[in-house]
Amino acid sequence: MQIVNDFKAHEIACRLGYIDFDNGQTKIKAMLNFWYLDKKDRFPLIVEFSFGYDALTNRAVPEQLEQFPIEVIEKTYLWFNTLNRQVGWVSQSAMTKTNYAYNITR
DSSP: OOOOTTOOOEEEEEEEEEEOSSTTSSOEEEEEEEEESSTTOSSOSEEEEEEEOOOBOOTTSTTSOOBOOHHHHHHHHHHHHHHHTOTTTSOTTOOOHHHHHHHOOO
């Protein structure tokens, strides 16, 4: 890891819970991540909703590729695209945390 543009964010990650697309077989973790310029700031610089899930792995065969259930991938993709079309809920002009760090000017 390397610091980019001399920028150091203070991040707070809050787990929201789990999303279930396959009757409890795969736990999809939902999070809100808050970036602050300073720990004392009252309002975050960036807020990001994120989600993810762990791959199915066979510990007996460590070199085996990670696997993801195709049904979960399809449903997650559909759900994510539906969220992105919500007017007023998602900013189409917003940038990601990484994009912000690489493009700030001090």
